[in-house]
Amino acid sequence: MKRLGKVNGKLEIAFEPHEVEFLLGLADRIPAALEAAANPRLFPKHAEDQALDQELRAWLHPELKLHRQERAQAFQRELHAAFKEHGVARLDDDALDRWISVLNDLRLIFAGDLGIDGDDWSTRLTKEQRASPPVRIYFYLTGLQAALLQEGFGLAQPES
């Protein structure tokens, strides 16, 4: 991704065509992942109290699922349209919010597949694991999300 900076309050970014295709393909994974209602990362519990959690889950799960589906579809439309016509995406704050959130959904999906279970997960990776496609994709999505947060909203990773 090439960052072009903020112009008139919108973040301008440019991707290579293969990167656009790659991101569009990744976003295709979201609808299927959303079918797993029991996925604790995509659909966390609402309360420690089981009865309250079940009540809220029954009421809110369809809305959350639909919101995520529509967000992913909007991301794909915007990404496709931007690079088809201009080669550059110009994102206002709402669009940035959407892109950052879709990237986060993808990170949650890959994290589930990779079994990420702790803050020190990456330190326990072998050289071979680090080179595997799912891990590289996860790190790519992380870097891209971090870049959008920094370039779009001035948020740099703080010291822990």
Added chain:
Amino acid sequence: MTTKTKQKAESATDLAQAPLWDVIVWNDPINLMTFVIFVFQRIFGYPTPLARKLMLEVHHQGRATVATEPREKAEHHVHQLHGYGLQATLCKHD
């Protein structure tokens, strides 16, 4: 006091006395620190220093109470936090 004014006052008192609920955000190994700050700003409108303080509390303590409010508002905020992929629950305020 007119009936309408009395009803308004009673309603405001009810609201003020309504039980409060805590919105709790839990630590997880996936969401970036900057993303958590961003979410707190977007949902609650918190200034950056407060959003960062709460994020660090989540990170170091494992959890943080990010809001204390009436139940309906707390449910809505937990729902929004879930929409961003954060682990969040609500419980009655002690």
